[in-house]
Amino acid sequence: MLSHYLFFFLSAVALISAMMVLLSKKPIHSVLYLTLTFFTLAGHYILLNAQFLAVVHIIVYAGAIMVLFLFTVMLLNLNIEGEFPKSTLMKFVSAIAGGMIFLVLIGTLKSFEVTTIGNPELTQIGLVKNLGKILYSDYILPFELSSILFLSAMVGAVMLGKKDKN
Amino acid sequence: MGSAITQFQIIPLQYYILFCSALFSIGVIGVLAKRNALVIFMSVELMLNSANLLLAAFSAYRNDPAGQIFVFFIMVVAAAEVAIGLALLVVVYRSTHSIDIYKLDRLKW
Numbered sequence: 001m002l003s004h005y006l007f008f009f010l011s012a013v014a015l016i017s018a019m020m021v022l023l024s025k026k027p028i029h030s031v032l033y034l035t036l037t038f039f040t041l042a043g044h045y046i047l048l049n050a051q052f053l054a055v056v057h058i059i060v061y062a063g064a065i066m067v068l069f070l071f072t073v074m075l076l077n078l079n080i081e082g083e084f085p086k087s088t089l090m091k092f093v094s095a096i097a098g099g100m101i102f103l104v105l106i107g108t109l110k111s112f113e114v115t116t117i118g119n120p121e122l123t124q125i126g127l128v129k130n131l132g133k134i135l136y137s138d139y140i141l142p143f144e145l146s147s148i149l150f151l152s153a154m155v156g157a158v159m160l161g162k163k164d165k166n
Numbered sequence: 167m168g169s170a171i172t173q174f175q176i177i178p179l180q181y182y183i184l185f186c187s188a189l190f191s192i193g194v195i196g197v198l199a200k201r202n203a204l205v206i207f208m209s210v211e212l213m214l215n216s217a218n219l220l221l222a223a224f225s226a227y228r229n230d231p232a233g234q235i236f237v238f239f240i241m242v243v244a245a246a247e248v249a250i251g252l253a254l255l256v257v258v259y260r261s262t263h264s265i266d267i268y269k270l271d272r273l274k275w
Contacts, residue, residue, distance in 0.1 A: 011185045018192045048226040072252045094198030102191035114179045125231040146242045153246035160253035
């Protein structure tokens with residue numbers, strides 16, 4: 001039963017902070033609420049017994065991506081102005097569109113039956129030992145290719161960030 | 167512990183689908199409703215994360231590690247995407263002194 005309570009608590013916090021990302025006026029508050037959302041998602045991964053993903057999620061999202069966002073907000077001094085005005089009609093229309101997408105996704109849920117095979121609290125597949133074995137045997141080629149992707153992303157970011165001489 | 171009791175106690179997979187759909191929809195609303203390019207970026211991250219969590223949930227419930235490997239690769243791609251995207255944002259800010267997406271419509275006409 002404890003996992004149920006944890007699930008509902010984490011979900012509620014995640015949804016509320018995700019809403020606050022959109023509702024807060026200053027971008028820096030949005031970034032901080034987004035960090036809270038990422039931490040609750042890491043809790044969800046732990047609840048699913050996916051420890052490796054939880055740790056990687058915290059390192060990558062809360063450690064790297066959030067720092068990038070915060071540095072961008074601070075370096076560009078974006079926090080002064082806050083929100084750009086957008087017409088109420090546009091906000092209303094986009095909320096309707098997003099709600100429609102939610103309804104469609106929920107509607108598909110009603111039309112099929114989800115069968116669960118394993119108990120997520122007993123599975124061992126999310127542990128580092130297990131995933132590491134698979135990652136370095138079956139998925140070794142994509143793993144190595146992702147390092148090339150990172151290298152190219154790094155080169156691209158540096159090239160874009162460099163000031164033009166002319 | 168009988169298996170029936172443990173079956174009763176685990177969180178239904180539907181809850182995860184529901185939660186991830188809600189998170190994804192919030193991300194969609196953010197992309198549509200905001201003018202600040204940085205907040206739009208954050209909404210895209212929200213959408214990516216909801217898809218990630220759903221993949222991990224299906225993988226855990228079906229006892230298939232391939233889903234979690236895919237989540238790992240999605241995270242890798244998302245990290246690269248954020249690095250490039252924020253660099254682009256800095257370049258845009260340098261040339262237009264704003265990250266309002268309404269001022270970035272020169273390719274539109």
